[in-house]
Amino acid sequence: MLKPLKAIDSDSFYINPDSRVSVLNYSEGYIQNIFQLVNSKGLLNLVKLYLAEQQSNSKDDIVQEDPEQYVNVLKAILTDNTAVYEKYDKDLILQSIEDLYSYYRQYFRVSVINKHNNAVIKGGFMDIDNNFNELVIDLYRAVEEKVQGFSNHTYRQINAGTNACAITQSIDWPTPAGYENLKSIRFLDTLMLRPPMMMHTKSNKREGLFDAVPDNPIKKFNGKSNEWYCFPAKIGESLSYIYFHRDYFVSGIALGNLFEVASEEEVRGKKPDEILLFGLPETEGDVCHYYHDEANDIWVGEVPYNDKTTYFGYMKKMCLTLHNLHMIYENRLPIHGSMVKISFSNGKTKTVVFFGDSGAGKSESIEALQEIADDKIINIETIFDDMGSFAFDKDGNLYAQGTETGAFVRLDDLSSSVAFNNMDRGIYLNPELKNARVILPANTYKRVVQHHTIDMWVYANNYDSEIGLHQFPDEDAAKATFIAGKRKALGTTDEVGMSTTFFANPFGPVQEEERTRPIIDKVFNKLYQDNIYVGEIYTHLGYDKSKDSLQESAKELLDQLMNN
Incomplete structure (x- = not known):
């Protein structure tokens, strides 16, 4: 059995064949032409792994x-040294170059540039990354066309260099005692x-619940500044610092x-209101936990470094768990559901929250x-797609x-028109697999955090055989269904059945x-004081995959929304 290949790390180029993540640090070394690229240590390291x-x-x-000789072959081709073809078959060279090019593009490749409060970097970082992208394409094409002896007739402008680029910077924030190791990130x-x-990850499903631990996970953190990054997120009105190991750049980006x-x-x-440490070497039971640092009023989450947690659902749901716990302690009610604002052709506008x-x-x-509305619906605006909260303003109004400003949805849930119309903005995770x-992106942050009135709240019932809509006669009947939280599991988590x-x-x-x-x-x-419609919609998904019943x-x- 082959030993797993180890990651190769240098100041300007990190590549890990296990996580299939590569990080290029332009601040430590930026390549400006093809000859610098072919002579770079980064290319040599890539060739070693390939x-x-x-x-x-x-x-x-x-x-x-050996890697050095392989790179020398590339140099010989670039300088028109035809002696290389006496030693190696042209077709085999061409195939190997194609394989190397494909091998590199199998990685999730992200470049980083440290801002250093430099306005030039801030304004031109996309040009810097675009130039590198062109260099990689140019090197590949130059070698390919010299070996085959003619120019291509079709060119494909793919993302040859990187998938994403990020400006990074150090920012001072009031780090409490015990959190000092975060300062350098x-x-x-x-x-x-x-x-x-x-993007592809080793895991494609989330398992289990997140629970509390008695000790602050921050005690375990000793991450290095070149190995960890922080995504500062505005989650609702919470400020969350999401620290992740670079091997989790797929989720971080x-x-x-x-x-x-x-x-x-x-x-x-x-x-921050919340801190997430994603990719710790070990956690209790090797699962995800959280801790409420009451002295500093910070919710701290921990997620272990393993294959299972490469699934993006772990990062998203851990962030939302910390946020929701913060909301509960502020006497707000976290809602697991979707909220939309619908504008109808008859002039009415209604907000509906789907819960489940x-x-x-x-x-x-x-x-x-x-799909069934035809021209009766002018517009549907997504206020939130997965998680929101209900709260009371200073006048007691709900x-x-x-x-979130975006939506994390199953491809199977989208019609082909929605999926294809949004393809140019989407981040696709394991598109060839189940789940x-x-x-x-779904809406602007400003719209998401506005105070929205509620016209209807319906429970998504996928387990009963009825069809249609049902309004609960009183709050006790409604609470019984909403609190029970029944559903038939459809394979999106590790649960099965009811x-x-x-x-x-x-x-x-x-x-x-x-x-x-x-x-x-x-x-x-x-809600019942204000005569708001509270009910359930029978989605029938546990029975009817055709969606006709839905x-x-x-x-x-x-009919209920337009005529009442």
């Missing part, structure tokens, strides 16, 4: 060479993504399509509504507020049920 993987599968002479300031991004990046002004001098655990049919209900996901989750939300309310129940009582009491339910929903 040959180590190829040599057990191929007996070709060119593949069996740079924040992501500005991101540039190259969608559509097809994907956050850019889900949460608003906090600006330097919003970070400097600000203590993963796979209950929240997104599917919205899509079914769009309002809803979102958390494939896409992360799409399951129940307190208030359909394993990300905060389950962990703090005692604190959550009084807030639930207050919210339902207010469309029948959507027709009743459309």
Whole structure:
């Protein structure tokens, strides 16, 4: 059995064949032309890994060479030294070059530039990264066309250099005692993504619940500044510092399509509400935990470094768990669901919150509504896609507020038109596998955190055989269903069959049920005082994969919204 290849790390280039992540640090070394690239240590290190993987599968002479000689072959081709073709077959050289090019593009490649408060860097970092991207393409094409002896007739402008680029910087914030090791970790300031991004991880499903631990995970953190990064996220009205190991750059960059990046002004001098440490060497039981640092009023989460946690759902849901716990302690009610504002052709506008655990049919209900509405719906605006909160303003009025600016949805839940129309903005995770996901931007941060009125709140019921819409006659009947949190699991987590989750939300309310129940009582009491429609929509997803029944339910929903 072959030993796993080790990561290769230098100041300007990191590449890990296990995580399939590569990081280029332009601040430590930037390549400006093809000859610098072919003579670079980074290319030599890439060739080392490529040959180590190829040599057990191929007996070709060119593949069996040592890395230095392989690079010398590339140099000979570039300088038109035809003697190289006397030693190696042209077709084998060409195939190997193609394989090397493909091998590099199998990695998730991100470049970083340290800002150093340099306005030139801030304004031109995309040009810097674009230039590197062109250099990689130019080197590949120059070698390819010299070997084959003619120019190509079709050129494909793919992301040959990087998938994303990030400006990083150090920012001072009031680090409490015990958190000093975080001081050296740079924040992501500005991101540039190259969608559509097809990203692959070793895991494609989330398992289990997150629970509390008696000791602060910060005690375990001793990460180095070149190995860890911080994504400063605005999650609802919370400020969250999400620290992640560089091998988790797939998830760290994907956050850019889900949460608003906090600006330097919003970070400097600000203590966060939540801190997440993603990729610690070990955690208790090798699973995810959280800790409430009451003295500093910070919720601290920990996620272990392993194959399982490469699934983006771990990063997203741990962030939301910390946020929701913070909300509960502020007497707000976390809502696991989707909220949309619908504008109808008859002039009416209604806000609807769809509620339920993963796979209950929240997104599917919205899509079914769009499909059957024809020209009756002018616009559907997503306020939040997965998690929000209900709260009371100073006058005692109930309002809803979102958390994410993006949506993390199953590809199977999207119609082909929605999926393809948004392809140029999407981050796709394991698109060839079951439970494939896409992360799409959905709305602006300003709109997400506004105080939105609630016209209807419906539970997504995927387990009963009824079709249509059902309004609960009183708050006790409504609370019984919402609190029970029943659903039929559809393979999005490790659960199977019928399951129940307190208030359909394993990300905060389950962990703090005692604190959550009084807030639930207050919210339902207010909804029924104000005669707000509270009911359930039968999504039928546990029975009918054709979605015909769901469309029948959507027709009743459309009628209720337009005519009442």
